[in-house]
Structures are given as C-alpha cells and as structure tokens.
Amino acid sequence: MSESKIQELTLEDVMGDRFGRYSKSIIQERALPDIRDGLKPVQRRILFAMNKDGNTYDKGFRKSAKSVGNVMGNFHPHGDSSIYEALVRMSQDWKLRAPLIEMHGNNGSMDGDPPAAMRYTEARLSKIAGLMLQDIDKKTVEMVLNFDDTEYEPTVLPARIPNLLVNGATGISAGYATDIPPHNLAEVVDALIYLLSHHDATLEQLMDFIPAPDFPTGGIIQGIDGIKKAYQTGRGRIVVRAKTNIEELRGGKSQINVTEIPYEVNKAQLVKRIDEMRIMKKVEGIAEVRDETDRNGLSIAIELKREANAQGILNFLFKNTDLQINYNFNMVAIDHKRPERVGLKRFLEAYLAFQKEIITKRTKFDLDKAQTRLHIVAGLIKALSILDQVIATIRASKNRKDAKQNLITQYAFTEPQAEAIVTLQLYRLTNTDVTELEDEQARLEKDIAGFKAILGDDRKLAQVVKKELLQVKKQFGDARKTRVEEQVQELKIDTEVLVPDEDVVVLVSHDGYIKRSSTRSYSASDTDDNGLKEDDYPILLAKSNTLSHLFLFTNRGHLIYRPVHEIADARWKDTGEHISQTIGLADDERIIKAMTFDDLEKESGTFLMATNDGYIKQTAFKDYLPGRNYKKHPSTYIKLKQETSVVLNVTYYRPNSVNQTVLLMSYTGLALRFDLAEVPTNGARTAGVKSMNLRDDDCVVNMALCDEGDNIALITTRGAYKEMKLEEIPTTSRARKGVLILRELKTNPHRVADFIDYPASFEGALEIITDRPIIQDVLTNDHPLGSRYSNGSFVLDTDTQGLPISLRRKLLQLVV
Template sequence: MSQTERYLDLPLEDVIGDRFGRYSKYIIQERALPDARDGLKPVQRRILYAMYRDGNIADKPFRKSAKTVGNVIGNYHPHGDSSVYDAMIRMSQEWKVRNLLVDMHGNNGSIDGDPPAAMRYTEARLSKISSELLRDIDKETVDYIPNFDDSEDEPVVLPAMFPNLLVNGSTGISAGYATDIPPHHLEEVIEGVIMQMEKPSTTLEELMSVIKGPDFPTGGIVQGIDGIKQAYRTGKGKVIVRAKTEVEELRGGRQQITITEIPYEVVKANLVKKMDELRFDKKVDGIAEVRDDTDRTGLRIVVELKKEADAKAILHYLLKNTDLQVTYNFNMVAIHKKTPKLMGLQPLIQAYIEHQKDVATRRAQFDLRKATDRQHIVKGLIKAISILDEVIATIRSSKDKKDAKENLMSKYQFSDAQAEAIVTLQLYRLTNTDITTLEEEAAELERRIHELEAILGSEKKLISVIKKGLQSVKKQFKDARRTVIRDEIEELKINMDVLVASEDVMVTVTEEGYVKRTSIRSYTASNGEPPGMKEGDRLLDRIEVNTTETLLLFTRLGSYLYVPVHQLPDIRWKDNGQHIANLVSLDRNDSILAAMTVKDFSDQESLLFVTKNGMAKRSQLSLYQAQRFSKPLMALKLKGDDEVISVMRTNGQQELFIATHQGYGLWFDEEEVSLVGQRAAGVKAINLKEDDRVVDAISIVPGEKVDLFIVTHRGAVKKMSLTEFEKSSRAKRGLVMLRELKTNPHRVIGCKKVTRTTVIEVVTAKDHLEMINPYNYRNSDRYSNGSFAVDTAQAGVVKEVRQYLKEPTEQ
C-alpha cells in the first residue's frame, strides 16, 4: 500500500458532523442524563455497584472514599477522580439529596458552598436505602455489559426496589438536552406507583391526590399547583420556591424576620451576603442587621429590623430581590429505551413499573431454576438414604470418584447432578434424623416452586409481589414531608416609599451617560468644583432631589430610562459616576439627551417632545410611570432617521418656540399639540423647507419677557426679543430670524432662551470652546446677522451650542 493511499480525502463538515454526532450520543446516553428506570446516571450507578461489590454496605464499617474512587476508576469509569468523588459527595449531601444514597464520615461540604475534604480524609459506605437499589442484583435481575477493558461485567441498570428518579430527582446538562427533575416524598411516590400499577387507567388528577408535588430536602414552600400539574402532564412547568419565614416580635416594639428553610440549591452564604449588601447599599431602609445563626440544631438566618420598620414590606422586597424566593423549572428528561425523552409523571411511573415487572419476573425465573435444581438433588438424596447400604457398597467397590458416579448412575438411575451430590455427601449427614430434614426441605421446595410458577403465570400475582416489596421499603424508610405545597402564587406588592430612606441628594448626569447620587455633605464640601468625570465628558444636568423620587433620562432615539433615585450608585462628588448601562441596558447607538426628576407622576403635567424633522408630541406625565424598568421604554414613536431635539415638562398652558437650521422661527400655543398616548408619534409642529431641520425648541410662559440668543455656524451671535416675531399657529413655516445672504449664508446651530444666569458655551469643529455671556450683547432685529464672536478661521465652524446656568458661587 503506497503512502498516499493511507489518507482519506473527506469534507471537514462530514468528519466533524460524524464525530460530534457520536460524541453527543455518548454524553446523552452515557454521562449526563439519568435512566428512567433506576434514576441514576452511569457514574452514580458505577459508584453504588463498586461499593456493593466491595462489601462496603450499610451494616459494615466505613471505608476510605479514595478506595471506592480508585475501584470505580479502575474497573468501571475511566474518567477523572474528581468527577467520581464529586458525584459520590453529592449523593451524601442531605441538602441536595432527599434520601441519601451514600453515608459519609468527615467533611462532605456544606449548604454554604464550602468544598468537601479530600477523598483521602473522608470515609463512606452505602446507605441503608441504597441496598434497596441493589437488592437481588445477583439473581440475574438485570443485564450486564463488559466494562471498558472487557476485564469484568457491570450492570446496565440497577434493580431499584424504589422509584429513585422521582424520590431523589436529577439535574444534568448534555448535548442538546438538559434535565431538572425535583425530589419527591418517598411515601407519596410509592403510593402513586402502586395506584397506577393496580389501575393502569388512573388519571393524573387521581395520581396528584397522592403525589402532591416536589418535596425538597431543604424544605421551603412551593407555590403554584397549576405549574406542578403542567409539569406532571407535559414534563415542563414552573413553580415558585420560597423560603420559610416568620416575623417575630422583640421587646421594645422591634421586629425581626427569621428564616428557617431556604429554597433548594440556594447557597446560604451567598443569600446572607446579598441580603446584607442590600442593607449596606441602602437599597432598602429599615434593616439593622443580617446574621446567620445556623448551628447544629438547624438553619436560622435573622434579619433584625429598625424600630418602626415595615416588616411585611421588607420581607416582600427581600423575597423579590434575593434568592429567598426562586423559580424552579421542571424539565423532566430521562433516558427511556436508550433515547432521551421529555416525560410527564405517568410515563415516568410507567417506565419504573415496566422495569419492576421485568426485575420481578427475572428474579422469579432465577429462584425457580434454583429451587428446581435443588429439588432434583433433594429427591436424589432421599432415594440414596432409602437404599443407603447398597449405595455405600457401590461407592466402596468403585475405583475413584468418577467411577463411583458412573456406577451410581448406571445401577440406580441417579442423574449426574444427583450422583455428584451423593459422592460429595459428608458422613455425618447419614443420620436417621436427616431424612426428615430432607423431606421437609422437599415439601418446602415443592410449595416454593408452585408459588414461583404462579407468579410467572399471573400478572396479578406479579404486581402483588412488587407491591409487597414497595410497601416494605415505604414502611422502613418513611418520614415526614418537608416542603409545603400552596395552590396559589402570592403576588409580591412592594411599596418602595415605605422601604426607601428619605434623604436629599445631588444627582448628576453626564453627556456620555455616567450617573451618580452624592450626599449633600459631599457636594457642599466641594466648594463649587465640577463633579468627577471622565476626560472629555461634560455635565448634562445637576439636580438636587430626594431619594424617594424618580430620575427620567430621555434619549435621542425616543426612549426613556426610568431610574428610582435610591437605585443610583452613591458616589462622592469628586469621583466618577457609574455608566447608566450598569442599571438599565442602553442601545449602543443611542445617547442621553435630557434628564428630569419626578416626585409625583400627575395627570396635570405633560411631557412635550420636539424632533429634528419638525414633529411635536405631548403626553400626560402619569403615562411615564413604570412598573418594570430593567430596559429602555418607549417615550415616543420616531419615523425614519428622526431624533428627539428637546423634551420639556409643561402644564399644557404654555407656548412653544421652534428654531430651524436655515433660520426660521415659529411661535405658537402648546395646546395646539393635543394630548396623545405614550407610544404615539405626534403631529407636525413646523413646516420645514427641504434640507432644513429643527435645532432648538423653547417652552415659554405666556406673557413672559423672553430674549433669544442665536449662534450660527460662522461664529456670529445675536440677541433678539421674542416680540420680534408674531405669534402664529402650528405647522406653519415661521418667520426668518437672519438676513438671507446669497453666498455662504448663516445657518443656525443653537437658539437659547437667556436669563440673568445663562452662559452660552460654543464648541467648534476643532473642539475649541468659547464661553459667551449674552448680557454683553444688545438686542437686534430679525433682519440682522448679529456680530462675530468666534474666529472660525482659526477654530473651525461652530458645531454645537450649549447652555449653562451659572453656579450660585459664580454669580
């Protein structure tokens, strides 16, 4: 064969597809999912079988865990020792497994997520109930397959004398499949199995009168009977698992919340840490201390409350914002007939029943074979004793054992097996009393054979044998239910006003989206210095506000972010804020345009939006109060490439002035923009020329004396009175506010309403900043182009105009 012929030329996708297909089939069937019959994954089954084979059982002394792990790796499971030890540890953890399969001495971890001691330090043995999983395995009740190196055989499945999959549950992730089967109460599941076995037409409702729902080792309260019913019907469903809590009265009128049971699979230390963080970050007011008082008598977490704190509101807040309450999603996937299958309660029970019928049948066949074989021997022994002298004479006259057997078989018609039993018989058995013992044994065997044949001949008798076995397990291992089942899911209503500490703070928002709240003390100590910001960022707004209020941030693309002030990070004045995306996700292409704080979302006030393409929209402020605010909410609907230019908070009785890039100004009453819903698009505010756009919009109180300050791209500025314009109506073109030039006409970049404290900041194309005080300029008329204030030849054309209110210290 030449060198080149040894290589196959195959497309990569075929090779990868084939190899991954094989790999995923392996991890689905042979690693991550439990078998529907015995409820075990291969590694768990191999651990239990190895311990059983080694005599490491419940009534024998404990053995080093490392010995078991070595046996499992060496004989059955050629994987890492940690994967085997981890599986062994889990089967011994009483907060993970409802009925322990492994008893362990030493540190096997804790509910706080502490790691177990190394396997050289711990000792283990099979638990008593594990023996029920392995009972009668030596009676050929299950199939065996060769292990990985063909040196010995291992069981495909365990006989499982109780329905372990439902009792202990299972969790795992494989390729394309995951499983989450919760633990259940042993007594209930066994009664359910018996009910379905005796009456195959049993309905799910009848079954659920016995099997109430999950029974977690950590107790707790399960809410949502509908979710349980759906899971039992389809294999998938959702329930709420809640901690067991109690509000206790202390002396002096104080209260504390005591937690004695926590949801399944929740790490206690993390839960306590999270609750303490909420206290420390002042996310909720009224918690004095959170401490873990767990000791050998049981789990106990105490949340001490301050005087006058609302215990129920705080408890609801903790349930909603920590793992005191979690959602458990049933996903009952198991390997059934070598295939992963999503199974409801009845198919799972049926799979177990079929397995038990098979086990019981094979056990009966094995026992029958043994009994028949023994009966044959006993008959031979009885016959031999009845002609004992002749038999002894025959044996004495024979040359050797083989000759003796042949002589017995030819002279007295004994079978090979009977002859073997006779020649190996010990002399002391040849007493007079022995014949009666043999006759009693023969009668007992006859009765046993009839019984076994009856079991094999009747389905009803087979079921009664299985039932008897299950009832014996139930009697031996029954205990009280730990988890309480509630039909309804309690809705958690949280009144944040009660829970938030009322405190006046200074909130800052920057153009790049950094936000923070600062104590008034830290702000005052800054002596009027600007807040900490990233280089190149600038302050968008600075607002003194109470923590019980809400911050609304409006974006250019028509969204708004709803942020309760108490949720803003508490950061010193001179330190940088935190990006808003840490609190509410924000589209990467979007940016914050305006900020405002709201104490009361009333119907009397409205929000007025004006967009670049000349649309205006007005909606009641009350529509912007949100219940869920983890992502941006729609403030108004924008069409095409439009974006928001201005957001104003008004009483609906004000006037609106709109300025455009090409130098038009339109002044009209705000009530011409009628109220619409939160998600609406609005109406045309100004009739724009082609290529024109809105640059600014100003809200004006009727009768107010207003001066406007205009800045053009060529660096010219001019101040003019609003009265230069005539009040008009919506959707008109407006009046010019600059003299039109044939060449290089001025284009408006900003039009601001000026007050005594206004400072105008002009930003040019080359990032040159120019601060202008409008009070240094006299008023002009509509037809002038003002005077040049910025040297655009040096600094580049004006690209942005910003308006500042002077700090009190600057005035």
C-alpha cells in the same frame, strides 16, 4: 512492496464519524442516568463494587480511597477525582433525598466547601442502597464483561426503590442535558401502586399523589402550571423560594429569619450577596446579616433597622438574590439505550415494567433452585427408605464414579440424586430424619407452586410488586419537606426599600445640567456657588426627597422622567451631569420647565401647555406616568404641528375651588384671557386646540394660569418693564385675537419678550434674563401699576446687556 495504508478522507467525514462515536459514548456511558435505576455508569459501578467487597451498611466503614481504587481498577478506567466526586455526591443529604452512601469525615457542605481528600474519609453503602442491589445475585440483570474482560459488571441495578425520581439527576453530555428534581419516596410509591392497578391513569390523577418535587433542602415551590407542564412534557419551570419568617425584636426592630433555602443554592455565597447589597446600599434598611447555622439546622438572620419595611426588603431579596430561584425541569434519561425527554407517567411506567422484569427473573431463578433442591430431596428420601441396600451397593463399588453409576442403574436414581447420595457424609446417615426431608419437600412444593403462579398470572406478579413497594415505603418513607403553593407570587418592590429616605436639593439648569446635593452640602456652600458655567443659570432649584420624582419638559414636546434618587449625587459646588449623557436632545432643544412630585400614584391634576403657533392643551397627569424605557428614551407630551413650532410653557393644575383663567400674550402686544374650562383634556400625543387667533407675522410668547386679583408684569424687546392688573384684560373666549396691551409706535415699536403673573401681595424681586445671559433684578414695589395702553419704563440697556428673553420670579435661598 506493500500497498500504502494511507486513506484520503474529507475532514467533515472524519470529524463527523469520530465525534458521533464520542457523543454516543458520553450520552450512554457517562452523563445521563438510566430510566430504570436512575444511575449513571460511574454511580452504578461504585455501588456494585462496594457491595461486592462487602462494604455494606451493616459492616464497618472503610477508607474511601480503597473503594475508589477498586472501582477505578476493576470497572471504571477514569480519573480517581471523578469517581470520588460521584461517591461524595451520593452521600450528601442536601443533594439527594435518600443518600446511597454513608460517610465519616468531611463530605463537603451547603456552603460549597470541598470534601476532605479520599485518604481521610470513610464510606459504606447506606441501608437504602442495599435495596438498589437486592437480588443482583439471582440473575435479575444482565452482566457484561468489564473493560479488560477480567470481571463481570451489571448494565443496570435491580433498583428496588424508584431512585431516578427519589434522588433526581443532573448532567450534561453532547447535545443533551438533564435536570430531574428529587421527589418524596412515599409519594412516588403511592403513585406507582395506583398506576399498577389503573394503567390509563391521567397526569392529574398521578399528581394527586406526586404534587411536586420534594427537595432535600425543603423550601417552597410556587407554580402548579409549571409543574404540570414539566410532568407532561419533561420540560418546565417552577419557582423555588426560601422558607422565611419575620420576627419582631425589641426597640421597633425586626429580623428576617431564613430556615430553608432553595435546592442547590450555595449558602455562603447567598449570605455574602445579601451582605454586599447592604454594604453597597442596593437595599435600604438591613443592619446586619448573620449565618447562624449549627447542628440544629440551617439559619440565616437578616437584622433590619428600626422601622424598616421588612416585607418590602424580603420581596427585594427574593427578586435579586438566590433566596428565590427558577428551577428548570429537563427530564432526560436513557430509555432503551436512547436519550429521551419523558414525562412523569412514562417514568413511572418504565420503573414498573422494570420491576416486573426483575421479579420475573428472580422468581425464575428461585423456581429453578427450588426444583433442583426438590429433586435432590426426593432422591434422599428414596435413599433413606432403602438405606441398607444403598450402603451395600456403595461398599461393593470400585470408586466414586462406579458407585454413582451403580446407584443409577440399580435403583433408578438420576445423576444429580446419585451425586448427592455419594457426597453425603457418613455421620449424616445417623441423624438424618426422613420427616425433616419430607417437611422440606412439602415446603419446596408449596414454594414452587407459588413461583409458578407468579410467573403465570400478571395479577399475582403485580401483587408482589405492590407488596414490596409498600415494604419500601414503610421502612424508608418520610414526610414531605418542600411546601407547594399554587400560584407564583408577583414581587412588588417599593422604592422606599431601595432608596434611603433623604431630603436633598435638586437643581436643573438652562443648559441641561441636573444634580442633587445633600442638604448639608447645600447649607455649607454659597447659594450662587452652584458649579454652573457663567452663561448658565438654574431653571429649577427646589428642596426635594430621594423618593420624589422629577419631570423635565423640553420645547420640542419631549418629557424626560427621572426618579430623584437616580439623579447624579454631587456636591453643591459641582456641575452635575448633563441630560444628554443618558438621553439625546436635538441641537435646538432645551428644557423649559422642571417640576418635582412626591407621589406619582396620588396626583390627580392636569398639565397645561401652550405652543408659539397658537395651540393649547390640557392632559391628565396619569397619561404621563413613566414607562419601562424612561432611562434611555423620552416620551412625547404634545404633538407639534410644524417644524418651527415650540412649546412655550408647561404648568401644573391641581383641581381647586378658586376660579382660574388662562392668559396668553403675543409678540405684537395682544393679550387673550379665557376660562380654563374652555381647554379640553386630551391624550399625551395630541396637538391640542386653538388657543389664539394669530396674524401671519405674530406668535404667542408665553402662557400663564392666573388667579383673580393677580398682577401682570411684562418686559418688551426694547428693555421696557411694565406692571398692570390682570382685570385690565377682559375674560372672553378661546381662539380670539385678544386685546392690545401696548401702545403701538410707528417707528421701533415695543414687542412683548415675556410676561409673568404674580399675586398682588407679592413684594419680592423678579429677574429679567437676557440672551447674553445677564440677569437683572426688578423690584415690583419700585414700579407703579400702569394702564393697558402704556409701554412701561425702561429698565434695561439692550445694547450693553442684551435682548430680554425671559421674566421670572427670583430664585431665593432655600431653607433646608
């Protein structure tokens, strides 16, 4: 019985061994290019097979299917689709700087269209591809057996052009990937020639010749530092953007013309993306997007609306579409059978070393051939000098073999010379001129001396490399297509570009609902039909603009910022969105003040705020500018001293020449008035300074910024309303107790619920809001101005209507 062949192996060992071998195979034999010829195996096999079949630039085109079949049957036993895709890519002039294949028929497009099937297209090697294969028949590269040992194929092509840098490469294998951008052939040749005579050249010196990649699609490269890093280490990032210009049209309109797009960007997808932004109104001002590309070149027209900000829209498109992309260098190639990430200088050095090796092998081949021929020519010259004897000897010989032997024995010819003599056809003897042979002999001797000089002197070898590189540059070099800019432009996008300039009505409610409505929706509805619940009411109702900014201040010291255009757009009859949908508020937290501002940059005022525990603060507007995380996190606008502390009011002060004073009132009926100048300006996260000297059982109820000549209205906790002149309260200093403004009663005394200041000329209505809530109007003209010591007159039944909590001016119908 035979022994069992079953092996017991761990899964880790089996997977490690199998995957290791698979990885080695796809790294070396599939996905990564060779540093010498810049080709992957499938590309090399396509070029070699087409060249072998005579499918070259100086012959007619042949069906692509024939070339693919030859490659698949003889050298590359994989799917025909992968071979055809590689063949097509080598023909696409928007992918390669110097296409190696010429194609008739549809070979795809920049729009991502697939090529026609290989049975329809025709292909042949391009003229420059001939240089990739030049001298391959002179034993310049190693030839190995193919997959079925029936033919030989090269391990590398002679590559008389620096293909890896000129055409670049892209590929993904196991654990390795490569992204090498295309470069300008003339620039690469200049750098190679410089390096040939300056072995210690620095990267900066080489970059004088090769400043950056040169993409076949043109465009603009930005960021010299990124290029330098990539050329130094093999990895780096640059910005590539489209070439554009802004054209003025009739009627105040303008148009952005795109004439070149970044490398490997799908043009159709780019146009579609820009048009989607127009439809979705992600950017305001685009009227139409057209792809006007034709046989004359690429052209995308972005027509703008009248008076649109063309540069702002272009910046937005650069930032949000593939009109500008980041290109990441990852220069990995197979160097001495190992995948290596290498810099620019190493690429150039490897190519030069390879070319020296190719020329050395070619020269040796030519030398051997010339020496062999010289030997034959010397024999023929000798034979002609004794022609009659040679003929007689041959005639006297028994056969060809005997004739050769007799020539060798009698006249000291060598075996090859004797073979050449007996092979010579008889008619050649009649017109063979010894002078021609002697000229050939001299020419051969000169060639042999030249070959030996190249092989024996590195400088002469370098001269040959240089001469042939210059010939390549002269024949195939062209101008740079991609422009290079040193710095990456910072893209600043104005809000006006993103948001339509539209007048709206903004509402913020006591319970925290916010919305914006179009002026048309507001005008078409009843003002009171605002979508709020019965126990909710507006604390801000203002005409604003989508380009404006909303600040919301809570009683717990938090500031919530919203650009008006980001507020939920709702009909006037709808409720809107609650602020807690985006930012969480504490259970006892509510919005106490809402303000809108047109321009954050132009505001130069200060915010004034006061707390119930007797602190006041003034902070510059610029300290409250929104940060990056404003959507999810509120900022702190004041530091509260205690858990029970709350902010009572926030007002905005714009510097002016009018003398303004701060007025505070306490719950027990004390009022304190002092100059605004007594309140220092502090930072955002400070608590401020003492505003009022309070007793333990007292607290501040409100704060106001008053003008000289104003009147004061207050409402008490018992529902009494009182008006008085501001001048009744003397101006003193901050942090005092203040003066009494209510007559003290022994039983059930009046306490201040809230107060408001208003101009003496004001003749409108004030609103008293209770905790039910019930809103009751009070006309200022219906009540005479009282003295400082009066308690006013009752206007509210607290038993049926609730306790008053707020006094404010009535929100009037907006004129929109």
